[in-house]
Amino acid sequence: MTKFEEFKNKEKFLIDDKLFYPGISDPTLKPILTEKINFVADDFRKLADKGIATEKEYQDVIKNGLDSFAEIYLQLDTEDRERVCSYFEELMDIVGLESSDGHLNNFMYGFDPSK
Numbered sequence: 001m002t003k004f005e006e007f008k009n010k011e012k013f014l015i016d017d018k019l020f021y022p023g024i025s026d027p028t029l030k031p032i033l034t035e036k037i038n039f040v041a042d043d044f045r046k047l048a049d050k051g052i053a054t055e056k057e058y059q060d061v062i063k064n065g066l067d068s069f070a071e072i073y074l075q076l077d078t079e080d081r082e083r084v085c086s087y088f089e090e091l092m093d094i095v096g097l098e099s100s101d102g103h104l105n106n107f108m109y110g111f112d113p114s115k
Contacts, residue, residue, distance in 0.1 A: 003094045004045040008038045012087065019086060025077045032072060033080070037087045040065035044091045059101040062088055066107045081108055 012034045013024040024030045043061045047053035069076070069084065076084070085104045092100065 004041050008041050021079055021083050025080055036068050048095055058097045062100045062103045066103055
């Protein structure tokens with residue numbers, strides 16, 4: 001469970017040359033985005049604590065978490081949306097989840113190109 005705490009405690013939306021991320025486009029959004037991502041981390045941790053969470057339960061958390069960005073979605077540029085998705089992927093890696101069931105693609109592109 002320390003992986004969740006480490007994830008929550010790290011500063012987010014900083015410049016990341018490995019991901020070619022230039023940093024948050026609008027610094028006023030940083031605390032809002034960080035809070036939303038950390039809430040999702042809390043939800044992942046709650047499921048992990050159950051010990052018997054299903055892929056579907058994690059995928060529902062992903063969908064609900066991404067839905068929480070709806071009110072500010074249009075304020076995010078492409079790089080910021082990609083960074084949000086990469087944070088979700090980090091959480092998926094912590095629990096060993098391989099698929100978001102298309103939710104990340106829907107968030108990024110408005111549809112799932114695999115369907």
